[in-house]
Amino acid sequence: MGLPGKPPKPERSGIYPALAAVVVPSIEGMARLRITGHEHIPATGAFVLSPNHYSEIDPLVMAVAIWRSGRVPRFMAKASLWKVPIVGRILTAAGQIPVERAGRSSHGEPMAAARQVVADELGVIIYPEGSLTRDPDLWPMRGKTGAVRMALEAGVPLIPAAHWGTQHLMPRYGKGIRPFPRKTIDIRFGPPVDLSAFAGKRDQASMAAATDVVMARIAGLLGELRGEEPPAERWDPTQRGQTETGRFDG
Template sequence: MVPETVTPPKKQRSEKSRPSIFWVLAGLIIPIGSLLARFRIVDGDKLPRTGAFILAPNHYSEIDPVMIGMVSWKLGRLPRFLAKESLFRVPVFGWFLRKSGQVPVSRGGSARGSAPLEAAQRIAAEGQIVIIYPEGSLTRDPDMWPMRGKTGAARMALENDLPVIPIAHWGTQQVMARYAKKISWFPRKTIDVKVGDPVDLSAFRGRPLDNSTLTEATAVIMDAITALLEDLRGEKAPAERWDPTKHDQKETGRFDG
């Protein structure tokens, strides 16, 4: 009897290994970003190397997307963000955004618009990831703890059955302070990063996606991000999450208070 020959499954190539516009972007950004900062990544193995999901970070510096994009690249995934629609009209930069699959969102809108939802469906179908800042803008919290989140990430996750992976980072403010216009080049900074387990949104699946459901799900996502940041900072966040509307603050735009 001839023994059965078992062909081992082919090792799936990471999306990072396939030629793409990201190679060009990485060649431009990674060397410069590495001069600015080094990363200490905790639980990087929790970031799925395959499959579609939403990566949800905290947000307190305008250079955050560059830093989180570098972390995503280092962990083997291609970073795709929800980006302000106006950025896509910037010469050259807008071309790179379009070619790399970034998702335009109107400044006054949310992830509820048709373009982001269509992008989420494509992301799920193609096994890609999208990075969404649940806070929607830089936190207004005086001590830079995550503030009250918006419902876009929760809606996209629940409507498209996508996991949400929380991630927190601390130290980016040393590279570029909140609302600063200049980058601090020297000395080289250290940014601590921690990846969390998928957020458990099972209690919300199958429920009507009304404002109550989405608000509750968003709070669960923000709790997960905040817990990670507490670990990185070694301190507890305020018991009540900062809400700009309770402090007569605008939801978007620069804030110097």
């Protein structure tokens, strides 16, 4: 199935064409991306995208998939990256959203920044797990509520996504990329998650239930890519003494 072409011209302004000229061929030189379901990415207007997460290189792979699907990727990212020379300037120019350990940023409260992205009719990628999955078999673990809160508050579609194969390019917690031989990475976008049952609700129980629905959809997409049935219960680091600090917790 062919891809829909370049993102809308207004979204390709500024630094994005230069970044795409470097990042897209670099990733595609190391991995063949097989993208399905790109028709579920809105051609225009705001949306929240929620993918699974198990490798540090996931955001670059997902960024290329979003670009190839006709939109510009914008992520919530660790604020510490803004302290890296040159990298911080690039992230700022690209409109990425810094997030501090406590969930706040010196650049402004992260959810407020994400709301502005939505108000500008752009897309924002929020990893609902908040960090790399702790599941031993790389299935999505228990999610956090930031993505569904954003989608419900803004009244925009929440698109689930899954990928499989990035662990061969960079293993979970790996520090180096393994570009040879060229890998194959499968990426699948699903139709928007129906969150209508949670409209107008903001209590923690409702948001947790809505997040469970989203995580089930992400796990289902991943199961399709892997040809396996996802586990009935998701790994819960809060129950197993396995938490990770320094990440956005929704």
